[in-house]
Amino acid sequence: MTEKETIFWNRVLELAHNHLSQTTFDFFVTDAKLLRIENNVAIILLDSDIKEVFWRENLTQFTLTAGFEIYDAEISARYVFDEEAETVVEEAPAQEIVTNPVTASQTLLPQDNLSNINAKYNFKNFVQGDENRWAVAASMAVAESPGTTYNPLFIYGGPGLGKTHLLNAVGNAILADNPRARVRYITAENFMNEFTKHLRLNSLDELKNEFRTLDVLLIDDIQSLPKKTTSGGIQQEFFDTFNELHSRNKQIVLTSDRNPDHLNDLEERLVTRFKWGLTVNITPPDFETRVAILTNKIQDYPYHFPAETIEYLAGQFDTNVRDLEGALKDINLVANFKQLDSISVDVAAEAIRARKKDGPQLTIIPIEDIQVQVGKFYDVTVKEIKATKRTQNIVLARQVAMYLAREMTDNSLPKIGKEFGGRDHSTVLHAYNKIKNMIAQDDSLRIEIDSIKNKIK
Known part of the structure; x- marks a missing residue:
C-alpha cells in the first residue's frame, strides 16, 4: 500500500474499533486487508462471504468517512476473496443504499437526485x-x-x-x-x-x-x-x-x-x-414486541426456530433491536458451520455466548438454588415461593427470587416463570422491574439482596 492508502486504512480500522465491540471487531475486521485504491474504489480482501455481508451492512459508512477525510472524495468499497486473482478494478457492485426506488412503469430519475x-x-x-x-x-x-x-x-x-x-x-x-x-x-x-x-x-x-x-x-x-x-x-x-x-x-x-x-x-x-x-x-421493546421482532426477522434465515428458542432470545436482550439482530447473525455463523436446519435453545445459547460476555456476566446457577437461599433469608419455603399465597413476606421473597433469577442466570423469562409455579413471563418481568426500582430507593433492601447473592455464588 502507498502511504496515503495506509493512512486511509488505519482510519477505517480506527472508526470500526471505536464503534464495534471488541469481540465483533476481532472476528469481522482484524483479518481484513486493504489491497489498494484505484479509481476511488477500495479493494478489500476478506476471508468469507459472511464477512462481506457484515462489511456492507455495518462498515460502508467508515470507508466513506475515511475517504472524505483522506482523499476529499467518495471512496466506495469492493470486496474480494482471492488476492492473486484480483488484478483489475471493476465497477463497484451496487450497495444497499440505493437511488430513489421506482416501479417498472416509472422513469428513473437523473443521477443528481440521489x-x-x-x-x-x-x-x-x-x-x-x-x-x-x-x-x-x-x-x-x-x-x-x-x-x-x-x-x-x-x-x-x-x-x-x-x-x-x-x-x-x-x-x-x-x-x-x-x-x-x-x-x-x-x-x-x-x-x-x-x-x-x-x-x-x-x-x-x-x-x-x-x-x-x-x-x-x-x-x-x-x-x-x-x-x-x-x-x-x-x-x-x-x-x-x-x-x-x-x-x-x-x-x-x-x-x-x-x-x-x-x-x-x-x-x-x-x-x-x-x-x-x-x-x-x-423506548426499548417489551418482551412481546421482541418476540414479534424476532419472528419477523427469522424469515430472512433458512432455519427453523422453535417457539422456545425465540422466547429464549427475547429474554436475553432487552435493551434494543440491534442486539437481537446481532444475535441472529451470531446464530447464522454457528448454524452455517455446523450445517444445521433447526436452532435449539442450546445452539442459540452457544452462538450468543461471546455477545453476552460483552455485557453483564451471567453465572450458571440453578433457579432452585436461588429459591432456596431466598427462602432461608425470608423464612419461607420454596413451596410457598412457587405457590399462589400472597402474604407480604412471601410476595417479597417470590419477587426477589424472580429478580435474582433474571439477574444471575441466562434463562428466558418464560423459563423463569415456569420454575415459579408456571407463572406467565409478564409476571416475572413485573417482579424484576419492581425489585429493581425498590433497590434504587431502599438501601436496606439492596443490602439484603447483596447478602443473598453472596450466599448463592
Whole structure:
C-alpha cells in the first residue's frame, strides 16, 4: 500500500474499533486487508462471504468517512476473496443504499437526485409495539402529507430502537407516492463530512444548492453535529438550511439519542427549532414486541426456530433491536458451520455466548438454588415461593427470587416463570422491574439482596 492508502486504512480500522465491540471487531475486521485504491474504489480482501455481508451492512459508512477525510472524495468499497486473482478494478457492485426506488412503469430519475434511502426499510417490516406506536403513527402521517403535518418531526431514543428504520421508511413512502420528490437521507456526521469537503474545495454553493432545494431532509443522529465551539460553521450551515426548507414547507425529520432539551452541544436557536413540530420518544421493546421482532426477522434465515428458542432470545436482550439482530447473525455463523436446519435453545445459547460476555456476566446457577437461599433469608419455603399465597413476606421473597433469577442466570423469562409455579413471563418481568426500582430507593433492601447473592455464588 502507498502511504496515503495506509493512512486511509488505519482510519477505517480506527472508526470500526471505536464503534464495534471488541469481540465483533476481532472476528469481522482484524483479518481484513486493504489491497489498494484505484479509481476511488477500495479493494478489500476478506476471508468469507459472511464477512462481506457484515462489511456492507455495518462498515460502508467508515470507508466513506475515511475517504472524505483522506482523499476529499467518495471512496466506495469492493470486496474480494482471492488476492492473486484480483488484478483489475471493476465497477463497484451496487450497495444497499440505493437511488430513489421506482416501479417498472416509472422513469428513473437523473443521477443528481440521489436520495441515499435504504430500500429495505419500510413501514410494513417495522414491528410496532407500545414503545414505538406514537413514533410510527407520526412518521406515517408525515409520509402521507410531507411538510404540512408535523414539521419538523423529531424522534429520539437509545441506539438500536428503529430510528434509522423509520427515517428510511418515511423516505421510501414519500418516493413511492412521488418518485420525483427530492428526498435526502444523511447522518449528521456525513453532513459534517460534506460540509468539510466543500469547504476545502471552495464549493459551498454546491452544498447549499444540494440541500436547500430538497423536498424532504431526513437527518440521522443530529446529536453528532460538532460542538458549537469547534463546529467551524457547520451548525450555522445547518441552521440556514433548516430555515430555508422550513420556510418553504419542506419536510424535515430528525433523530437523536436524546431529547432536544439535552442537546447541550448545539446552539439554543437550533434546539428551539427542533421543537417547533412534534417530538416523540422510542423506548426499548417489551418482551412481546421482541418476540414479534424476532419472528419477523427469522424469515430472512433458512432455519427453523422453535417457539422456545425465540422466547429464549427475547429474554436475553432487552435493551434494543440491534442486539437481537446481532444475535441472529451470531446464530447464522454457528448454524452455517455446523450445517444445521433447526436452532435449539442450546445452539442459540452457544452462538450468543461471546455477545453476552460483552455485557453483564451471567453465572450458571440453578433457579432452585436461588429459591432456596431466598427462602432461608425470608423464612419461607420454596413451596410457598412457587405457590399462589400472597402474604407480604412471601410476595417479597417470590419477587426477589424472580429478580435474582433474571439477574444471575441466562434463562428466558418464560423459563423463569415456569420454575415459579408456571407463572406467565409478564409476571416475572413485573417482579424484576419492581425489585429493581425498590433497590434504587431502599438501601436496606439492596443490602439484603447483596447478602443473598453472596450466599448463592
